[in-house]
Amino acid sequence: xxxxxxxxxxxxxxxxxxxxVLKRNEDEISRRAGQxxxxxxxxxxxxxxxxxxSGIDVTSDIFAxxxxxxxxxxxxxxxxYDVARKLVLTxxxxxxxxxxxxxxxxxxHGNEIFEAAQKNNVMVAFEASVAxxxxxxxxIREGLAANQINWLAGIINGTGNFIMTEMRDKGRDFAxxxxxxxxxxxxxxxxxxxxxxxxxxxxxxILASLAFGIPxxxxxxxxxxxxxxxxxDVKFAEELGYRIKHLGISRRTPDGVELRVHPTLIPKxxxxxxxxxxxxxxxxxxxxxxxxxxxxxxAGAEPTASAVVADVVDVVRTLSLExxxxxxxxxFQPSALSDLPVLPAEEIETxxxxxIHAIERPGVLAHITKIFGDSGINIEAIIQKETxxxxxxxxxxxxxxxxxVMNDAIAQIESLDDILGKITRIRVEQLKD
Amino acid sequence: xxxxxxxxxxxxxxxxxxxxVLKRNEDEISRRAGQxxxxxxxxxxxxxxxxxxSGIDVTSDIFAxxxxxxxxxxxxxxxxYDVARKLVLTxxxxxxxxxxxxxxxxxxHGNEIFEAAQKNNVMVAFEASVAxxxxxxxxIREGLAANQINWLAGIINGTGNFIMTEMRDKGRDFAxxxxxxxxxxxxxxxxxxxxxxxxxxxxxxILASLAFGIPxxxxxxxxxxxxxxxxxDVKFAEELGYRIKHLGISRRTPDGVELRVHPTLIPKxxxxxxxxxxxxxxxxxxxxxxxxxxxxxxAGAEPTASAVVADVVDVVRTLSLExxxxxxxxxFQPSALSDLPVLPAEEIETxxxxxIHAIERPGVLAHITKIFGDSGINIEAIIQKETxxxxxxxxxxxxxxxxxVMNDAIAQIESLDDILGKITRIRVEQLKD
Numbered sequence: 126x127x128x129x130x131x132x133x134x135x136x137x138x139x140x141x142x143x144x145x146v147l148k149r150n151e152d153e154i155s156r157r158a159g160q161x162x163x164x165x166x167x168x169x170x171x172x173x174x175x176x177x178x179s180g181i182d183v184t185s186d187i188f189a190x191x192x193x194x195x196x197x198x199x200x201x202x203x204x205x206y207d208v209a210r211k212l213v214l215t216x217x218x219x220x221x222x223x224x225x226x227x228x229x230x231x232x233x234h235g236n237e238i239f240e241a242a243q244k245n246n247v248m249v250a251f252e253a254s255v256a257x258x259x260x261x262x263x264x265i266r267e268g269l270a271a272n273q274i275n276w277l278a279g280i281i282n283g284t285g286n287f288i289m290t291e292m293r294d295k296g297r298d299f300a301x302x303x304x305x306x307x308x309x310x311x312x313x314x315x316x317x318x319x320x321x322x323x324x325x326x327x328x329x330x331i332l333a334s335l336a337f338g339i340p341x342x343x344x345x346x347x348x349x350x351x352x353x354x355x356x357x358d359v360k361f362a363e364e365l366g367y368r369i370k371h372l373g374i375s376r377r378t379p380d381g382v383e384l385r386v387h388p389t390l391i392p393k394x395x396x397x398x399x400x401x402x403x404x405x406x407x408x409x410x411x412x413x414x415x416x417x418x419x420x421x422x423x424a425g426a427e428p429t430a431s432a433v434v435a436d437v438v439d440v441v442r443t444l445s446l447e448x449x450x451x452x453x454x455x456x457f458q459p460s461a462l463s464d465l466p467v468l469p470a471e472e473i474e475t476x477x478x479x480x481i482h483a484i485e486r487p488g489v490l491a492h493i494t495k496i497f498g499d500s501g502i503n504i505e506a507i508i509q510k511e512t513x514x515x516x517x518x519x520x521x522x523x524x525x526x527x528x529x530v531m532n533d534a535i536a537q538i539e540s541l542d543d544i545l546g547k548i549t550r551i552r553v554e555q556l557k558d
Numbered sequence: 559x560x561x562x563x564x565x566x567x568x569x570x571x572x573x574x575x576x577x578x579v580l581k582r583n584e585d586e587i588s589r590r591a592g593q594x595x596x597x598x599x600x601x602x603x604x605x606x607x608x609x610x611x612s613g614i615d616v617t618s619d620i621f622a623x624x625x626x627x628x629x630x631x632x633x634x635x636x637x638x639y640d641v642a643r644k645l646v647l648t649x650x651x652x653x654x655x656x657x658x659x660x661x662x663x664x665x666x667h668g669n670e671i672f673e674a675a676q677k678n679n680v681m682v683a684f685e686a687s688v689a690x691x692x693x694x695x696x697x698i699r700e701g702l703a704a705n706q707i708n709w710l711a712g713i714i715n716g717t718g719n720f721i722m723t724e725m726r727d728k729g730r731d732f733a734x735x736x737x738x739x740x741x742x743x744x745x746x747x748x749x750x751x752x753x754x755x756x757x758x759x760x761x762x763x764i765l766a767s768l769a770f771g772i773p774x775x776x777x778x779x780x781x782x783x784x785x786x787x788x789x790x791d792v793k794f795a796e797e798l799g800y801r802i803k804h805l806g807i808s809r810r811t812p813d814g815v816e817l818r819v820h821p822t823l824i825p826k827x828x829x830x831x832x833x834x835x836x837x838x839x840x841x842x843x844x845x846x847x848x849x850x851x852x853x854x855x856x857a858g859a860e861p862t863a864s865a866v867v868a869d870v871v872d873v874v875r876t877l878s879l880e881x882x883x884x885x886x887x888x889x890f891q892p893s894a895l896s897d898l899p900v901l902p903a904e905e906i907e908t909x910x911x912x913x914i915h916a917i918e919r920p921g922v923l924a925h926i927t928k929i930f931g932d933s934g935i936n937i938e939a940i941i942q943k944e945t946x947x948x949x950x951x952x953x954x955x956x957x958x959x960x961x962x963v964m965n966d967a968i969a970q971i972e973s974l975d976d977i978l979g980k981i982t983r984i985r986v987e988q989l990k991d
Contacts (some may be wrong), residue, residue: 146704146846156771157703239887249887252701258847260701266889268685268693270590271579271867278989337898338589338890345900358913358984361953365911365939369984381899383906390911390986396829396853397989408989413579414691414854414864416989420829421850431847434704443884451876451884454672454682456699457771465770466814467778473816478798478823480791506798520794551791551802553823556711556830556841556849 128161129441132190134212135202136169139226139253141176142426143200143433154434156461158441159453166190175426191216198440200433201225210234217241217249222444224436226253226429232327232343235334248443250436255328256281256405258428259421260435265335265409272411274336276376278389281328283403283423284312284319285351285371289388290401293359293368299352311403321350322371322386329373329386332407336375337382349387362390368398396420471529476505476553481519481538482545485512489543490519500534502526516545522553561594562874565623567645568635569602572659572686574609575859576633576866587867589894591874592886599623608859624649631873633866634658643667650674650682655877657869659686659862665760665776668767681876683869688761689714689838691861692854693868698768698842705844707769709809711822714761716836716856717745717752718784718804722821723834726792726801732785744836754783755804755819762806762819765840769808770815782820795823801831829853904962909938909986914952914971915978918945922976923952933967935959949978955986 131147133140147154147164155161167178168187184190191199191212199216201223203209209230216223218241225231231238231251242249252262256279265274280286284306291302303320306312318324326346334341351371362369367390376383391398396418400406405423410416422428442451453459483489490509497504508520523531535548564580566573580587580597588594600611601620617623624632624645632649634656636642642663649656651674658664664671664684675682685695689712698707713719717739724735736753739745751757759779767774784804795802800823809816824831829851833839838856843849855861875884886892916922923942930937941953956964968981 142846150704150706150845153706153771154704235887239892242887243892258844259850260697263696263701264693266885267872268696268868269864270871270889271583271587271864273583273586275991278987333900335889338586338888338894338896339898339900340895341888342900345902347903347906353982354984355982357951358911358982361913361941361951362911362984364941365953365955367911367986372987374987377898378901378907380905381901384900385903385906388984389908390984391989394832395989396832399827399829399832410989410991411691411864412583413575413860413867415858415861417692417852417854419850419852422848425848427846428848431702431704431844434846435701438703439700443879446876446879451681452699454668454675455771455774456703456768459672459676461771462773463771465772465810467766467772467775467817468811468814469778470780470818472813473780473818474811475822478791478795478800480794508794508797518790518794520798522798549786549788549791551787551795551821551823553800554711554805554807556824556828556843558708558843 126160128163129197130163130165130195131198131200131437132166132168132193132196133164133200133202134168134187134190135204136167136173137202138426139429139433140169140202141173142430143202144176146427146430146434154438156457158438159445159458160441162437162441165195166193187212188215191221192219196221198222198224198437201227206230206233213238214241217245217247220245220247222248222440224250224433224440226433228254228327228331232330232341235341248440250439252436253429253432255331256407257421257423257425258431259405259407259419259423260432261332261407261419262335264419265332269409269411269414272413274377275410275412276374277332277336277407277409278372278374278397279332279407280370280397280400280405281373281407281423282319282325282371283405285325286400287311287403288351289369289371292354292356296356298356299354320352322348325371325373325386329375329384333375333382333384337377339382345384347385351388354388366393367391368393370398471532473528474525476525477523477531478551478553479521480549481521482516483519484543484545485515485517486543492541492543493519493538496534496537500530502530502534559593561596562630563596563598563628564631564633564870565599565601565626565629566597566633566635567601567620567623568637569600569606569609570635571859572862572866573602573635574606575863576635577609579860579863579867587871589890591871592878592891593874595870595874598628599626620645621648624654625652629654631655631657631870634660639663639666646671647674650678650680653678653680655681655873657683657866657873659866661687661760661764665763665774668774681873683872685869686862686865688764689840690854690856690858691864692838692840692852692856693865694765694840694852695768697852698765702842702844702847705846707810708843708845709807710765710769710840710842711805711807711830712765712840713803713830713833713838714806714840714856715752715758715804716838718758719833720744720836721753721784722802722804725787725789729789731789732787753785755781758804758806758819762808762817766808766815766817770810772815778817780818784821787821799826800824801826803831904965906961907958909958910956910964911984911986912954912956913982914954915949916952917976917978918948918950919976925974925976926952926971929967929970933963935963935967
């Protein structure tokens with residue numbers, strides 16, 4: 126089958142991330158899509174040191190990509206309103222499918238763009254326009270298609286959430302955290318879009334249309350920023366059992382749809398209240414499913430690229446629809462399943478929590494730790510409670526080790542005279558990387 | 559366009575939920591799918607008092623549904639291995655598309671079923687087989703298609719999580735909580751499938767295949783139950799900064815894939831550690847996207863029906879693919895967008911947090927509360943700190959009220975002599991219903 130050719134317009138943060146993910150995961154992606162996907166052309170005013178475009182046709186004229194007869198899918202990553210609109214409409218008129226990460230474009234010009242796409246029989250995909258790598262558009266548009274959506278509420282601007290998190294965690298002031306966010310590159314030099322809620326309103330406008338089946342109406346969104354929140358508010362909220370988050374909320378009422386972005390007190394035990402730093406999350410309440418939540422990185426080169434490339438795979442899978450199975454049952458094409466074995470339990474590596482019941486006698490801990498040392502098992506923590514009983518529980522947290530090695534060490538320890546009964550073991554996972 | 563006809567086999571909890579959701583949300587669903595979807599036949603040994611099948615062809619012979627030439631999509635909700643396998647294969651051989659919620663069936667007989675589907679050119683969809691209403695299969699199979707998945711970890715059995723939550727929250731013992739879960743109907747009379755991790759292993763087997771592109775290999779999953787966990791373990795874990803959760807974990811290593819279900823200590827600040835009661839959640843770590851999390855109800859009539867019906871919509875959207883746009887841009891078909899208006903900000907209803915700076919003088923609180931009373935605004939809580947300063951902050955939490963009413967009350971309060979400057983207001987949302 127001949128490869129699908131994509132053209133990337135814009136080689137900034139997301140553009141370079143998309144270029145790199147398509148290249149690095151080329152094999153994995155083609156096993157999923159059923160066809161090879163190659164970057165045939167890049168339209169960018171300048172090269173990006175984060176990606177190696179050698180051997181690729183790079184043009185400074187992005188419109189050359191949109192009209193290139195070789196290109197099947199145009200990926201719009203230049204941002205902004207006017208040029209992006211013209212670029213996308215040109216690509217559509219030239220029969221290209223379009224993938225974009227541009228929330229401002231979709232929120233403001235989406236109705237026009239979708240109509241053009243419908244007329245020209247091409248796909249326009251925009252998963253990356255909301256909440257970066259979280260597949261929230263797919264979740265609402267497809268995964269929750271059975272539901273009357275009642276409302277949704279999301280942390281959909283990472284900069285704003287970073288500021289609110291720092292204000293609460295470290296008692297810092299708004300202006301101080303904003304300055305740091307700008308220095309770290311989270312916030313733009315002009316932070317208005319982020320802290321005044323305009324960026325969030327773009328994204329909320331899109332989510333509300335998907336949830337309630339209404340045309341995009343960004344101009345009707347109510348926005349309020351976080352610059353007026355003080356340390357006092359953060360502390361009083363906490364005292365009342367709440368946390369302040371900058372949320373986009375859309376709710377269906379009998380009279381119409383609420384569309385609003387503002388700082389919001391939410392109960393602090395909610396998962397949404399515990400979404401920290403630059404992370405994003407969206408809660409959706411549907412009449413059948415109840416409440417669901419979607420969490421992940423809302424920005425950044427590769428998280429956003431993850432959504433862009435997923436859209437490309439979606440387009441390719443629909444294009445190559447030959448039988449009923451647009452998406453392969455097991456995600457990868459049947460002919461591309463791997464023979465990577467499932468490991469036997471003995472070969473699994475984890476850290477361990479061990480509860481050992483020992484007779485309170487000098488030297489017992491030394492015996493235990495010697496066995497671990499000889500087995501090459503590192504100890505992370507030990508709890509040994511003072512007790513008046515003859516029998517003491519010794520709790521040990523180990524570092525990661527193969528199950529086989531742990532089985533052997535446990536057998537040795539259980540055979541010590543000082544040890545009573547069987548050792549309880551529970552596995553420990555940091556779930557970090 | 560002629561309606562799509564579905565046949566439901568099995569009218570238990572999920573069957574009746576599916577029947578009811580298809581009926582209640584018929585309009586909303588057809589606006590999304592582009593075609594009407596009607597239940598043309600039900601195969602069930604007995605009626606279910608939770609749904610009104612009057613006017614529907616109900617047969618006690620489920621195989622009559624699988625071979626009925628009128629039926630386009632067979633929904634298998636009878637559960638179990640053998641009869642379900644035969645039913646699904648019969649439907650496939652008769653050219654029907656199949657939607658199933660049966661994890662045991664897919665985990666054990668999936669490879670055979672998918673091959674038959676491929677051969678007969680029909681779709682087999684199974685979103686409801688893992689984590690109920692959470693669209694986790696769609697997220698991994700489509701939403702994260704750009705990534706090399708590194709690992710995934712999930713709370714994918716609600717009964718087990720309910721038991722672990724109660725043990726930690728209320729200091730109760732395993733046996734005691736299990737008995738309650740059985741009385742509440744969360745746990746089966748034979749709780750082995752839930753508490754020994756077999757149900758979770760079925761689901762994990764499916765997720766691992768989707769993530770890593772390997773055939774289904776349930777027989778190689780390692781499972782360990784939660785019946786051995788004691789109160790001591792729960793407390794020591796807490797002391798070490800961890801929580802014990804019954805997780806399904808699958809990880810890709812250079813040598814193979816780990817596939818394991820067991821009690822696990824995880825850091826207590828993780829969102830996954832804060833998933834309580836019968837709720838489910840799955841964390842997925844991909845090389846591009848980083849970590850994402852998907853949360854929602856993992857069981858129950860309507861949450862599971864949400865996933866079943868989403869699969870039906872997926873099948874219908876693929877069937878009716880006439881132009882490139884399988885899924886409509888804004889989730890609903892362009893011709894079915896609604897003219898439900900976006901409400902002006904004044905009509906939005908929320909609760910409020912107000913910070914009022916008042917001169918410390920008798921009667922000031924009475925003035926404020928009278929204005930609220932006259933406006934029909936109910937007060938939820940008041941914080942007034944003792945202070946030596948002349949100026950005191952008064953914090954008021956109100957119940958829900960239209961913004962218009964609040965604007966008016968605030969204007970009245972700000973005009974009082976005792977009040978200094980502007981009142982700070984932040985909206986409050988419970989995000990409960």
